[in-house]
Amino acid sequence: MPIYHAPTKDLGFVLHEVLKIHEQDIPGYDELDADTTAAILEEAGKLSENVLAPLNPVGDRQGCVLENGVVRTPEGFKDAYEQMRAGGWMGLDADPEYGGQGMPYVLNCAVGEMFVSSNMAFNMYQGLTHGAYSAIHAHGSDAQKQTYLPNMIDGIWSGTMNLTEPHCGTDLGLIRTKAEPQDDGSYSITGSKIWISAGEHDLSENIIHLVLAKAPGGGEGTKGISLFIVPKFLVNEDGSLGARNAVSCGGLEEKMGIHGNATCVMNYDGARGFLVGEIHKGMRAMFTMMNEARLGVGLQGYAQGAVAYQNALGFAKDRLQGRDVTGTQNPDGPADPIIVHPDVRRNLMAQKSFVEGARAFVLWGAQMIDRAHRKEDADAEGMISLLTPVIKGFLTDKGFETTVLAQQTLGGSGFTREWGLEQFVRDARITMIYEGTNGVQALDLVGRKLAQSGGKHVMAFFDMVKSFIAEHKGKDEALDRDFLDPLKAASKDLQSAGMFFMQNGMKTPNAALSGSYDFMHLFGHVCLGLMWSKMAVASRAALDAGTSDTEFHAAKLATGRYYMARELPATGTHLRRIESGADPVMELDAAQF
């Protein structure tokens, strides 16, 4: 069975030594002193290690079962769910006005990594509730908030997001689900939605579905879409559960992974629904939650990589095969542990340097979201809006890749069920697809975000990298050589790519769009290069200040050096691919394929 160790120390390092959250002037961050976060991370870590991780293979094997319209989750999920509720974890960052704990989002993400690493399929139930909570919180009426949020924050009710239909996913303008206005101000919702995660299950007493549908008079395409609350059980005026609504689970999807989460076909047969926010402005309501939701999926990607890496590392230290070419390391054993072999290390370093870099990137991004929301900082909002597709697309691609690398470390054992690596691969795979495929993320980045506000945000990104380099340059030769110089070079590749788009994209949109995916990856590498440089500065400072924990910080610097020397050079290839333009990609007629 796979292992899991909560990385509380490394999370603490990023929060307090790299991001220095306790020094940030963001409302609520003053509560986040190192002792408080350590205590919270410790508790969440225990829950992850002891309760969630052991259930992960159980959920995978048993999956969910639909019988007579009721979905049964795997054995033990209900108990674990109750423990999550009892611990108050579901409302950690929720609005205190409705019973939440009001902690910053950055802390929610640090905790979330451990929940996702230990059991991604399970954690999706509360993850979807969180998404539905956010939508109602941002766009619902006061009455709706009072009616739904307290129970959703508590977890006694859960939530879902209903977007996709059989004939449309990315292109939501094509949806057919109808909302007919009723005399009492409610709507009658009719249609079929697919791929609804946590659409039906036995963990909560009620399920609050958020549903995109078309109400009359909205016009064609996405303009005609509105957002509705459709509760599984209608809620009486006194808050008690009323009649069963006309919404039902029509089937469960058989899929590659996340078997512990019920992926449902949801049928709405004249179900009673309640408009959220303005009529025909449903897409806008969805979009406001997107940064958070997409950062959450990026987190899932690297969190699967994180747990996979731990298992690969354990195996590499235990498994005895062959001898170190530079001299026997384990003379009393029949062979040396495979971690002595350079190619096994290359593989482990790739995993480790990605996971730790991604952890910093996501927490840095979460802090930016806090800054945007809690300080209403438009620059922070612009920056995170720009980087959201990078966080989602790059971290899920690389997170999946990391699970595959980890699986490879185990050789044949990696292919067997028993060792659990193959589950991490199968579970991680969905993160590249849902919440907008990574191709759509790349399109969002290059087609929308780059040019937003006249390119202001991307310029701000380059300025940020530049001032970071300027601030730290020239103080430490090794830091310059190993971190700041490679970061500068990579950032220059990114600027060249942006320049190519500017010069060619207006005339030939396909010249930019053909390079969008490479641009997303190039951008991701620069961001991780920046994160590694930030961590190097922090660890260098700790060592210079005479920290007793020299091993931790020395390892951090060495891991960073690996990333800068071995992973960051990928920017060069991405740039060359981008600069080859649209022709190689677009030349063939569809019929010629």
Added chain:
Amino acid sequence: MPIYHAPTKDLGFVLHEVLKIHEQDIPGYDELDADTTAAILEEAGKLSENVLAPLNPVGDRQGCVLENGVVRTPEGFKDAYEQMRAGGWMGLDADPEYGGQGMPYVLNCAVGEMFVSSNMAFNMYQGLTHGAYSAIHAHGSDAQKQTYLPNMIDGIWSGTMNLTEPHCGTDLGLIRTKAEPQDDGSYSITGSKIWISAGEHDLSENIIHLVLAKAPGGGEGTKGISLFIVPKFLVNEDGSLGARNAVSCGGLEEKMGIHGNATCVMNYDGARGFLVGEIHKGMRAMFTMMNEARLGVGLQGYAQGAVAYQNALGFAKDRLQGRDVTGTQNPDGPADPIIVHPDVRRNLMAQKSFVEGARAFVLWGAQMIDRAHRKEDADAEGMISLLTPVIKGFLTDKGFETTVLAQQTLGGSGFTREWGLEQFVRDARITMIYEGTNGVQALDLVGRKLAQSGGKHVMAFFDMVKSFIAEHKGKDEALDRDFLDPLKAASKDLQSAGMFFMQNGMKTPNAALSGSYDFMHLFGHVCLGLMWSKMAVASRAALDAGTSDTEFHAAKLATGRYYMARELPATGTHLRRIESGADPVMELDAAQF
């Protein structure tokens, strides 16, 4: 359900227009005129499309079942197996002296691609038999050949390869299975083997196990290993089946994919075994089959990519989402097919250009094996020996990657069972692991093959590329610019990497070994660049000669241009990674991870 179209036309193009097999001075190739191969490919294609492909998802869902020591294969496998036997496919390239058809190996590979694409798990049963056949054919006594080969070629008996034990896979020197000499000249074999593909099943009347074991007096490590035939049923002097041997299936592995193939724990409890070849020279006997076996796994890798690509392409032409940014393509529909979107095309071109390049590479390699075997050409033997780890490692990594790309083309549908893409991903994953993990391939390439015969073979490779360029250079500006120049640049990167190893590897072996994986990929890209250049020359020639099939050849050139412009530049990043040396990889102590 997934589709499959046998790529007979493209196979014919590679065989006759690119490799021009009918013009090669290799014994047996004179029979391979275009009509003959077309007829054979056509028949194999029909079998693949109509019989094997429909069984592929069945095998995945049902898997194999072990009851009372007997393994039941999925429904329909037995019938399909009988059709394969009846068609004579199992002995296509086997020795006519024992009932085979004696066709060249290159044809076997062309046919094999279709069998593997349509049903990899099923095809492994005969694939393993072929491996065991080759071992006995190369190293067995005349009596052993007479006893076993005819029935194995027929398929009425099958075969296996037994190497791995629970505590050792890569490091076979550690095996514990014992062979005790008996008075009658046979051996008593005792031990446990794991991950034995097709170890037990209901498709054949007898199973001929080839088992590595240690006989007394052989010394430590791999030197003490011998190879034995251990039949499931002993064979009487008249060739009829005798007593059941003391070998049994102790369990089936639960694994990520290839569920239709039985992966067995095999227990040998004093089973009667018969020495193959010389005592204590078992490893050598295994190694002589390795080029073929590893090329076969490389073929599996790209063959899974090939069928995955077909399904991605079909989806991309059918699925309507969004509009072409350059202008609506499907005005009568609600949206355009997604193949209009640049990022979808980038994805499809990556798949297509890899699959077609890999197809050429494998058939080129198979032809090299024919040249080595049928002409006893030592240079060909040296060349294929050098390139075998590249074919295995690069094509399986990229083949797997291709299935993941294809899955991505389908968005959410790619994650569901129904569409079948996720099975191709799961099945392809094993190819990176078995027959020597890809890390071991890289080690073999850099640690052994590069320096073999004083570096003669790698020099011959560079000469081959150089003379190819010299032969075709300066005749066609577009050919030079799009193919020969990029090939030259990539080849230069490969040479620089080799130079780095030469200059650093002797003093610091880890400096070479830390770059071995990147070198394998760099080498693979140069090989595919060479193959695409060869195909470009062939298609250019066909167009210049006024072929009526202009679409096919124009598409070939465009696909090649994509590969050269977008995939080949990866060599630059691989070189930079290699040149960063051992430090970034080896710096951390094992304890610091």
